Amino acid sequence: MRHVADPDLRKLRVLRELSERGTVSAAAQALHLTPQAVSQQLSALGRELGVPLTEPSGRRLRLTGAARIVLRHADAVFTQVDRMRAELAAHGSGDLGEVAVAGFSTTLSALILPAVARLRETRPLLRTSVAEVDPPESFSLLHRGETDVVVSADTAPHPGRPADEGDRFDARFHRVALCEDPFDIALPDGHRLLDSPRLALADLAGETWIFATTGMCHDIGVAACTAAGFTPRASHAIGDWDATLAAVRLGLGVALVPRTARPAPRPEVTVRAFSDGAPSRTVFAAVREGSQTSPEIAAVLDALRTVAGAVVAG
Numbered sequence: 236m237r238h239v240a241d242p243d244l245r246k247l248r249v250l251r252e253l254s255e256r257g258t259v260s261a262a263a264q265a266l267h268l269t270p271q272a273v274s275q276q277l278s279a280l281g282r283e284l285g286v287p288l289t290e291p292s293g294r295r296l297r298l299t300g301a302a303r304i305v306l307r308h309a310d311a312v313f314t315q316v317d318r319m320r321a322e323l324a325a326h327g328s329g330d331l332g333e334v335a336v337a338g339f340s341t342t343l344s345a346l347i348l349p350a351v352a353r354l355r356e357t358r359p360l361l362r363t364s365v366a367e368v369d370p371p372e373s374f375s376l377l378h379r380g381e382t383d384v385v386v387s388a389d390t391a392p393h394p395g396r397p398a399d400e401g402d403r404f405d406a407r408f409h410r411v412a413l414c415e416d417p418f419d420i421a422l423p424d425g426h427r428l429l430d431s432p433r434l435a436l437a438d439l440a441g442e443t444w445i446f447a448t449t450g451m452c453h454d455i456g457v458a459a460c461t462a463a464g465f466t467p468r469a470s471h472a473i474g475d476w477d478a479t480l481a482a483v484r485l486g487l488g489v490a491l492v493p494r495t496a497r498p499a500p501r502p503e504v505t506v507r508a509f510s511d512g513a514p515s516r517t518v519f520a521a522v523r524e525g526s527q528t529s530p531e532i533a534a535v536l537d538a539l540r541t542v543a544g545a546v547v548a549g
Contacts, residue, residue: 310406338385436513
């Protein structure tokens with residue numbers, strides 16, 4: 236039986252990047268290498284394993300069946316490496332280290348930056364770096380090891396809905412719930428419901444609405460109105476929350492605003508919570524599977540949970 240050499244982890248990462256990116260040039264750009272260096276790494280890995288990993292397909296390279304077998308085991312290898320690093324780090328106090336955190340703009344201002352400020356007080360020797368990155372690129376960075384924690388959000392599950400394939404979280408990552416982020420309603424001064432003792436979404440069926448331009452916040456708002464029994468009459472699509480509140484102040488409509496995204500208070504605008512049945516989204520953190528027990532990453536997750544709980548509590 237032919238001896239197969241132990242594969243080089245760096246070369247395995249190159250192979251995985253080619254599988255995800257589709258071309259040598261795209262893989263090279265993601266890895267900050269030259270295309271020639273990527274090709275050389277792939278050829279060397281093939282020689283080490285004794286199998287061809289790529290074959291020509293027109294002007295591009297495609298993965299062989301042997302490469303697919305290697306890739307099936309690669310993620311398990313990287314998970315075990317992360318677990319090893321986490322266990323080694325656990326021997327220390329967890330006060331030393333570096334953790335990179337990525338999230339989109341709302342999570343950055345509402346959760347990540349306050350959590351980093353909290354860590355400066357509680358763990359002054361723990362260095363954290365922050366980047367504003369939207370999904371799915373933030374998860375690509377996490378997968379490649381270029382960030383350690385991603386803060387993101389998705390639609391809150393409907394009660395009783397069975398889990399299906401689309402609900403299963405990527406097994407390469409470990410997901411940590413931070414909070415359920417309810418949507419409140421922004422009303423202009425003088426609105427008929429401003430002082431109503433109870434407020435439901437259905438009470439606003441006749442209003443003119445201001446929604447986010449696209450994406451999750453837009454979809455959640457429209458779906459919530461539909462579930463409340465009416466089709467919202469949308470007048471404006473605005474992607475900035477401060478501009479949204481400015482439009483509300485001018486009487487151009489009412490708007491649903493996620494609590495974690497609530498901008499600074501504005502004169503002549505009141506943001507009210509619903510009495511019950513508020514639409515919401517789930518805010519969560521993700522780390523590479525196997526790294527969640529690392530003391531420094533656990534410290535960041537704890538700080539994020541604490542801040543998130545305070546934000547949604549109002």
